Amino acid sequence: MHQEYTVVEGDFVNAGKASSSVKKTLKQLNVNPQVVKRVVVALYEAEVNAIAHAYGGKVLVDIDADKIKMVVADKGPGIPDIALAMQEGYSTARPEVRDMGFGAGMGLPNMQKNVDKLNVTSEVGVGTTVEMEVNFN
Amino acid sequence: MAFYHALQIEETRCIGCSRCMKICPTEAIRIGGGKAAIQEHRCIDCGRCYEVCPAQAISIKDDDFSIFRKYPHSVALLPSVFLGQFPDDISVSKVYASLYELGFAHVMEVESAAIIYKEAKEKYAREHPDIRPLISSFCPAIVRLIQIKYPSLAENIMPIKVPLDLSAMYALEELTRRGVPREQIGLFYITPCAAKVAAVKAPVGEEKSIIDGVINMNMLYNGVYKHIKDVGKSHQFPPVTRHRLSADAILSTLTNGERRLCSAKRSYAIDGIQNVMDFLDKLENDEVEGVEFLELRACDQGCAGALLSCDNRFLCGERMYARARRAAERERNGEMPRDREMDQYKDYLIDNSQLDEVQPRSMMVLDENISKALEKMERIERLKTHLPQIDCGVCGAPTCEAFATDVVCDKAHLQQCVFYRLHLEAQGKMTLNEGRSNMYSVWGDDRISGEIDV
Numbered sequence: 001m002h003q004e005y006t007v008v009e010g011d012f013v014n015a016g017k018a019s020s021s022v023k024k025t026l027k028q029l030n031v032n033p034q035v036v037k038r039v040v041v042a043l044y045e046a047e048v049n050a051i052a053h054a055y056g057g058k059v060l061v062d063i064d065a066d067k068i069k070m071v072v073a074d075k076g077p078g079i080p081d082i083a084l085a086m087q088e089g090y091s092t093a094r095p096e097v098r099d100m101g102f103g104a105g106m107g108l109p110n111m112q113k114n115v116d117k118l119n120v121t122s123e124v125g126v127g128t129t130v131e132m133e134v135n136f137n
Numbered sequence: 138m139a140f141y142h143a144l145q146i147e148e149t150r151c152i153g154c155s156r157c158m159k160i161c162p163t164e165a166i167r168i169g170g171g172k173a174a175i176q177e178h179r180c181i182d183c184g185r186c187y188e189v190c191p192a193q194a195i196s197i198k199d200d201d202f203s204i205f206r207k208y209p210h211s212v213a214l215l216p217s218v219f220l221g222q223f224p225d226d227i228s229v230s231k232v233y234a235s236l237y238e239l240g241f242a243h244v245m246e247v248e249s250a251a252i253i254y255k256e257a258k259e260k261y262a263r264e265h266p267d268i269r270p271l272i273s274s275f276c277p278a279i280v281r282l283i284q285i286k287y288p289s290l291a292e293n294i295m296p297i298k299v300p301l302d303l304s305a306m307y308a309l310e311e312l313t314r315r316g317v318p319r320e321q322i323g324l325f326y327i328t329p330c331a332a333k334v335a336a337v338k339a340p341v342g343e344e345k346s347i348i349d350g351v352i353n354m355n356m357l358y359n360g361v362y363k364h365i366k367d368v369g370k371s372h373q374f375p376p377v378t379r380h381r382l383s384a385d386a387i388l389s390t391l392t393n394g395e396r397r398l399c400s401a402k403r404s405y406a407i408d409g410i411q412n413v414m415d416f417l418d419k420l421e422n423d424e425v426e427g428v429e430f431l432e433l434r435a436c437d438q439g440c441a442g443a444l445l446s447c448d449n450r451f452l453c454g455e456r457m458y459a460r461a462r463r464a465a466e467r468e469r470n471g472e473m474p475r476d477r478e479m480d481q482y483k484d485y486l487i488d489n490s491q492l493d494e495v496q497p498r499s500m501m502v503l504d505e506n507i508s509k510a511l512e513k514m515e516r517i518e519r520l521k522t523h524l525p526q527i528d529c530g531v532c533g534a535p536t537c538e539a540f541a542t543d544v545v546c547d548k549a550h551l552q553q554c555v556f557y558r559l560h561l562e563a564q565g566k567m568t569l570n571e572g573r574s575n576m577y578s579v580w581g582d583d584r585i586s587g588e589i590d591v
Contacts, residue, residue: 001515016422023422029510030502033289041423065508136507 001025005059007050007074012100015051017060019043022070025063031136033111038114039068039134045107046072046130053077055129070132078124083123085120086112140177141339143198143331144187148172153581157186158535163286163500164412166201166390167543168533171581179500181281182332183435184444197444198338199330200350202360206240208323212308212358213241214301214348215327217248217387218440220460222358227365231458234374235361239501243308247326248382250303251389253396253483257297257364257490262401270404270420270428271295273395277336278415278435280495284341287417288497293431296342296492300389301326301333305348307479327356329354329443332435342492354445383474384465390440391454393432401429408434408442464524503546513534516545524554531555533579553579 003025005018019040026036043059050057054076062069079085085092086108093103112118117133146157151172158166158173165179167187173194175186205211212237220229226470236244254275256341272294274280283290305324312322328334328351337346347552388394396406405428413433419425429577437440440459442450462467468474479486503517504510517538524537532553534540543549551557552575561567 001511001516016419016424019422020418024501025514027288027499027501028503028514029507030499030505031507033291033497037289037421037423038420044422044424065509065511 001063003061003063005061005066005082007047007057007059007072009051009054009056011051012048012102015048016044018061019048022068023063026068029063035134035136038071041071042111042114042132043072045110046070046132049107049128049130050076052093052102057127066137067133067135069132072132073127073129074100075127078126078128079122080124082120082122083125110112139354140180141335142175142177142180142336143182143338143419144175144180144184145196145198146173146175147194147196150192152192152194154191155530155533156189157421159530160185160189161535163169163282163415163472164535164539166535166551166567168172168530168579170578171583178498179285179441181278181285181435183278183282183328183336183486184331185445187331197328197334197353199328199334199353199356200325202352202356202414204350205323208242208349210242210247210312210317211240211323211325212243212312213307213325213327213352214305214308215244215246216301216329216354216440217246217382217391217457217460218329218390218443218453219354219357219447220246221441221457222360222446223456224450225456226437227362230377231365231374232361233377235364237375237377238276238368239360239364242314244377245304246307246382246386247301247304248386248389249479250307250486251386251394252383253390253479253486254300254389255395256483257303257487258295259400260487261295261297261491262281263327264360268293271326272431272433273375274492274495275299275390275395275432276322276332276434276436277341278330278332278410279433280341281332281335282410282435283417284415284495284498285423285500286414288499289421290417291495291497294495296494298490298492299336301348303341303490304479305346306486306489307482308345309347310482324348325350325352327352327354327357329440331444336518339496340492343443354443355447358447367517381467381472381474382464383468383477386474386502387457391457392434392437392439394439395432396430399432404430404432405425406434409434424571453573503542513545520544520551523557525556529555531576531579550575 023040050072054074057074060071084090088109091103097103115132117134119131124129153171155166155168163179163181165176166173233244236526251495274295274297326348334351337348337351340346385398392408393406395448396404407416438450441454446453503513520541526537532540540579544551554559562572
């Protein structure tokens with residue numbers, strides 16, 4: 001099953017809309033609650049990243065009987081050094097974003113911790129695509 | 138698997154108005170044949186339906202009011218909100234004395250165990266530093282809400298017996314110590330809500346409650362009030378040795394009653410079932426950080442706003458605050474609150490306060506088999522795009538989404554949707570009579586009778 005969501009730049013008010021909706025779906029599918037939690041945490045981080053750093057983007061979700069695939073693709077400045085961005089505490093968030101309680105540099109590491117497969121591709125000046133997979137069993 | 142429920146709809150009284158269906162926070166009610174029906178696996182006994190029913194068709198399965206008289210040692214386990222119901226000129230002592238005159242051998246406020254409950258929770262928190270936030274087990278409607286709707290948070294509920302159970306254990310121990318045989322002891326809880334009835338009759342985390350019966354708080358209120366009026370102003374009530382509760386204990390069932398006593402660095406006290414659901418949605422997404430303790434109550438203003446609290450929740454709450462202020466004054470003057478009498482049993486009660494872990498029992502699951510569930514979900518999504526999305530409720534379900542789910546799970550027919558019927562009729566695929574009988578199947582055939590003349 002396929003779901004799509006749009007993420008709007010700077011719209012922190014609606015951060016978590018996609019992850020909440022995905023959560024409801026997974027609960028209805030009887031996916032183990034702890035697995036649901038991991039999916040939701042990872043997707044929420046990715047959503048917030050796209051809202052905070054990029055000029056908006058799309059969340060594409062595909063669910064089958066064994067796993068969930070999530071792609072968060074944004075148009076934005078891109079990440080020059082992905083390995084550096086994967087380090088805990090490394091953040092390029094603007095002060096006003098940090099003031100809102102976001103941008104602690106835990107986003108990508110938190111995604112890494114919660115998913116079974118993570119692939120980040122980025123082109124500076126174009127955008128970033130985060131692909132995540134979580135197995136249900 | 139059957140679930141016990143304390144709320145029931147009396148079919149003969151139900152007028153099928155659907156107010157209950159629209160307000161139910163877990164979408165547990167459907168209309169069929171002109172009557173409302175509760176879906177057992179979704180109901181959490183919160184009682185919102187009871188409050189809105191204009192026909193008093195929803196009742197609480199309590200026990201017969203007079204059963205306590207069968208026991209020589211009947212114990213009234215009283216919630217302190219009961220005392221908050223009475224106007225100022227009816228004192229706490231008068232209510233106690235009336236209860237004795239009505240035939241209770243012993244009267245005990247369940248909040249006597251509030252401080253021991255607090256200590257049992259603190260012990261649990263110390264022993265389980267890895268589980269945060271910890272959620273209070275106090276409100277049984279919330280425990281059931283989490284079981285069915287927030288299964289991933291079930292393990293956060295502290296499996297600790299609530300003051301009601303602890304005070305019942307204390308009463309039983311104390312009477313047994315005095316040599317009273319068990320069969321002469323009757324433990325009766327005066328319940329302010331439906332969820333507590335369910336918690337006594339079908340407890341979560343233990344096999345069976347030791348409480349022998351549940352008495353509707355409104356019934357007892359009427360009984361006591363009538364007794365006081367009957368005996369008249371000149372009546373000399375017998376002197377009573379009553380439990381003078383501590384201020385903390387008196388306030389414990391109101392909103393913030395637990396939170397104000399807990400030492401957690403960050404905690405929240407949330408009342409009202411919708412507020413609780415909004416918060417749990419965020420919590421489940423890990424959007425709330427660093428929370429250590431949550432006091433969650435289904436009713437606005439905590440138990441002062443309980444279903445069977447007959448007076449206004451704010452008036453009742455203020456009376457309880459006034460009583461707490463008097464208790465605090467006495468405590469400042471060095472008087473020891475009587476709830477400390479329970480201290481001699483403290484270790485025994487705390488050692489026996491642990492329940493089994495709360496098990497999730499999700500109501501959301503479409504099918505145990507994930508492939509089948511996915512298939513159903515895709516059908517629901519497709520169906521939803523065809524439905525009007527105005528949640529009119531004419532199909533007998535609270536929302537278009539709930540209806541789509543019912544249809545896909547074979548619990549409703551698509552023809553129950555009035556828009557779909559008009560569509561079929563316009564295409565000549567359904568006759569007017571067929572459409573009408575579909576409508577009658579949901580709402581009954583006596584909604585409109587005769588000609589309307591305005």
